Amino acid sequence: MPHDAHDHDQPHSLLPSDPALRVKALETLLIGKGLVDPATLDEIIDTYQTKIGPQNGAEVVARAWSDDAFRDLLLKDATAAVSQMGFYGRQGEHIVAVQNTDSVHKLVVCTLCSCYPWPLLGIPPGWYKSDAYRARAVREPRKVLAEFGVTLPDHVAVRVWDSTSEIRYLVVPQRPAGTEGWSVDALAKLITRDAMIGTGLVAGPS
Amino acid sequence: MQAAPEPVFEQPWHAQLFALSVALHAQGLFSWPEWTKRFGARLKHNGANHALNGGDDYFTAWLETLEALLVERDPKDQQQLSDLHAAWTEAYLSTPHGSPVAIKIKK
Known part of the structure; x- marks a missing residue:
């Protein structure tokens, strides 16, 4: 947390920012009322910091690339498909997988x-939450993609999918050339968070 | 909008606020559709005059949404939150640097 330079003449603890104090007030109030339990809060933070993240989504995409029956189920009923792999729960109630093709690129x-599909991608990055991305992804998706280093040929259309609290999208990126015969684990290592939001492409082996 | 590696939560208070909200949702205090409606409206309101960043601006809107929701559910919370904010401020200012900071909770 950024704070003023440490001052040894200052006898008291550094005062947190106003919002940080308001959150402490909320926490004290809600624990006092018995509505939340401190151990539960620690568990939630630990889960999202260490256990749930884009590695889950990467596993799903790598399997879809390797297993046609799974890919068909994923595209038909993603919630059921990813639940089978143990990825369900908060903000994963209704997931829809959209597949990139040679003619259409998807952006979420x-x-x-x-x-955002928390069980598959974890907590969204700062830029996904910014006004700039939220407004511009719809208005000028190609320009936004270019800023992420993604330049698509003119014949590839860009389609933008707007998530809601009811439907959350996962992009199934295209499998890169040169990965024939690769294991699911090896494939999963290539798949980035941005590729599953649509702001990236999966790079093949160099 | 570069995708450099970043921590899951930029600030400890972002993480605490997120966890509190998830825990309250699990208790049934609100549904996600209700949350997104309120939170979306707050983001729109706060972003009317300047583009919000996805860090402090975003979580400040989140904090305001949660505070407003709680106070709506139980109006007594307003005064209690204000008292607790003052108590935590006082505790930080009166606790020697390096010692754990705690407040006394009045019933």
């Missing part, structure tokens, strides 16, 4: 706030 945004 939440114009309302920051809806």
Whole structure:
């Protein structure tokens, strides 16, 4: 946390920012009322910091690339497909997988706030939550993609999917050339978070 | 908008606020559709005059949404939150640097 330079003449603890104090007040109030339990809060933070993240989504995509029956189920009923792999729960109630093709590239945004498939990708990055991305992804998706280093040929259309609290999208990126015969684990290592939001492409072996 | 590696939560208070909200949702205090409606409206309101960043601006809107929701559910919370904010401020200012900071909770 950024704070003023340490001052040894200052006898008291550094005062946290106003929002940090307001969160402490909320926490004290809600624990006092018995509505939340401190151990549960620690567990939630630990889960999202260490256990749930884009590695889950990468596993799903790598399997879809390797197993046609799974890919068909994923595209038909993603919630059921990923539940089979143990990925369900908060903000994963209704996931829809959209597949990139040679002619259409998919890009995901939440114009309302920051809806996102938590069980597969974890907590969204700062840029996904920014007004700039939320507004511009719809208005000028090609320009936004270019800023992420993604330049698509003119014949590839860009389609933007707007997430809501009811539907959260996962992009199934295209499998790169040169990965024939690779294991699911090896494939998963190539797949980035941005590729599953649509702001990146999966690079093949160099 | 570069995708450099970044921590899951930029600030400890972002993480605490997120965890509190997830825990309250699990208790049934609100549904996600209700949350996104309120939170989306707050983001829109706060972003009317300047583009919000996805860090402090975003979580400040989140904090305001949660505070407003709680106070709406139980109006007594307003005064209690204000008292607790003052108590935590006082505790930080009166606790020697390096010692754990705690407040006394009045019933």
